[in-house]
Amino acid sequence: MHKPVRNAWKFCRRHLSVGTQPKPVLSTKETLTDLFGRYHNYLRISLTERCNLRCQYCMPEEGVKLTEKPHLLTTDEVIKIARLFVKEGVDKIRLTGGEPTVRKDLPDIIYNLKQIEGLKTVAMTTNGLVLTKQLVALQKAGLDIVNVSLDTLVAEKYEKITRRKGWNRVMMGIDLALQLGYNPVKVNCVVMKDFNENEIVDFVRLTKDRSVDVRFIEYMPFTGNKWEVNKLIPYKSMLGMIQAEWPDFQPLKNAPNDTSKAWKVPGYKGQVGFITSMSEHFCGTCNRVRITADGNLKVCLFGNTEISLRDAIRSKCSDDDLTALISAAVKRKKKQHAETRKTPFMPNLTYHNSILSHLYSQKPFQYTQRMYCTKLTHTDDQGKVAMVDTGEKPETTRIAVATATVQLNSEITLLIRENLIKKGDVLTIAEIAGIMSAKNTSSIVPLCHNIPLSHVQVKAKLKEETCEVHITSSVRCDGKTGVEMEALVAASTAALTVYDMCKAVSKGIVIKEVKLLSKSGGKSGDYHAPEEIHVRDFNRKPTRNQWLPFVGPV
Structure with missing residues (x-):
């Protein structure tokens, strides 16, 4: 599992007396604007590496080695990082995992995030297993948007793909979110060949009487799922299946930074979206940066580059130094994410x-x-x-x-x-x-x-x-x-x-x-x-x- 740099910050603290010089101040927006003019106002924060499911496409069967708790971000560190990014112009934060609902201090984190001046939206992506128990408290804390990951409408297939039971609880969680006034409730579905492509039409029917936004996500091969590129079903193939059932299926207008291409069946209460990460990447309008559970900044989800903000904070770096660190990482963001490989790179190298x-x-x-x-x-x-x-x-x-x-x-x-x-x-x-x-x-x-x-x-x-x-x-x-x-x-x-x-x-x-x-x-x-x-x-x-x-x- 790829581990980011940590010793570099120890080196800097050992040899440098941070904070003795006046710090140049970066202007708002400049910090989070990369060399291609993309301004990043959307921050995703992973609260934990743990999950109560074992989905086949994101975790190997033997599981993964989790980071020890002392190396994960504390609640105060999460809020500090959030405040720093909001100060530089971030106005939307999404809480992810792992599974964010397994973290006991989740309501406190949401409440404290909502107290940050300038932050407009706090969203959460969850597998929905415990929404019926937690959602009321999370809404009271200030949660604005709920995304639920659900890859099948068949209970038996759900148990197969997640290696766990719980499909009924997820469906009840979606219904509860609708009852509490979340409009729409976003349902994320990773489409995989020979698993759920025959359910695409059924998911669209889910939008008939519910204010849900079903978002079909193209399968992304990576090391953890053994680079199974043959499971990918591209956006246009999905679109063709739906239009065969609803010829009047029509596109909707999208905002400039939307990752989802929005569509709708006329007369249906909800809508459909397509996240085309592989066939038609949206890197040119990407406005997202990510913080991992152990405090590393990733400017691209599909890239290996990570910089430890956790180590910088624990090394007592000033806010100006943290801002400079973030700015340098954003400036190094590539034009688009790396191309996929059928096999991971193996460093079996010889001298040339x-x-x-x-x-x-x-x-x-x-x-x-x-x-x-x-x-x-x-x-x-x-x-x-x-x-x-x-x-x-x-x-x-x-x-x-x-x-x-x-x-x-x-x-x-x-x-x-x-x-x-x-x-x-x-x-x-x-x-x-x-x-x-x-x-x-x-x-x-x-x-x-x-x-x-x-x-x-x-x-x-x-x-x-x-x-x-x-x-x-x-x-x-x-x-x-x-x-x-x-x-x-x-x-x-x-x-x-x-x-x-x-x-x-x-x-x-x-x-x-x-x-x-x-x-x-x-x-x-x-x-x-x-x-x-x-x-x-x-x-x-x-x-x-x-x-x-x-x-x-x-």
Whole structure:
């Protein structure tokens, strides 16, 4: 089972004194807007990994190893994360699981969520087994919307697919929700070939006298269900079955971020929807992010990338640092979810001779001779260590760019590319560690001034052809002293974080070529590193604009 990074935050807390620098504040909406312009105002929070069913399409027969309770989010942590996201513009939260109703503090969580100013909707997705016992209390706590998962209208088939009894209780739970005024009650049905495709018409009939929104969900293959792609029935096939029974079956207007394509039989009380995750993905309008039960942020349900907000909170990170962490994750969201595989990726890897021969054929670097001033700036007239007095210096805009390279092997390179490093998303965590360290340089390097930074950006890029991670850090401030050390510390810490996250695969990782590329502003003037000491992949001396792709504060 994929486990996200956790040790990176321990590394940051061990080596950085978080909170000593003024934090740049991200504007609302900017935090949750990705590089494709998608604004995320919908948060799904998994409250537990436990479930009282064992559905075949989402859990292997032998079950799964559950996370120990101390590693799960507490009630207070759930509310803290919710408040943080609502502050950045989230107005809808859906509670999921596992099965959320197995969590005893569910009414308290719903009540406290409803007290958050700016949050419009609290919804819940449930298997419906205990709705008859709990729904009245949940409604009083403030629950706005109920989704019930139900894959069959036949009790015997329900017991087969869920490996449990309880179909009658689920149906009574749906009826109770309707009686309590939930309109519509959404019924989620995963359609599977050779199981329930012959019930599609029966589910549509369910909408005749009930205010239900039956939503047919395309089966999504993944490791837990053995990538059984042959069970998928695409949306258009389902639509054809229904139109054969109701030729006047008609589409309804959908909101821009709706995942469900809405349809209706004229005259029926309820409606039908299709969630086409596989045949016609809706990634282009996705406005959802997810928090797992153990506190990891997932910007895509179908992706492996996870970042631990739980560890950040327990490491006493400030709200501004948490916001920066969330923003970086959202910015790395891909254009669309990964394509399915018939078999999971197995890292049975060998070294690629072509890559190794390329690496070992490189000529050694040649450094140009430079003249250095014999007067050290961090000593006084008696040669004692002292900080530079900046009191009389003018304030100017100062920019510095540094770089570092991490030499990997082909195995680690492919694991990073496939996001299969067990600790999580290597590049994102390295970037976050670099940003945090830049803001705390004065706590790491004794003679550096504690200065407010107006911009920090760290980019980690995987170079597959040379099995390297190239890291570039750019730092800017308006002040009396430069930011060269902040840029170098950011690049170095990002490189160390790559090593920390990949060392379990190989201890032969090499960090090299940590250097200042350029700096501007200040009495000493501008500086650009000679071309001879640039990273070998650069064919020409980079300009300032090439290394300063400022797209807003981080």
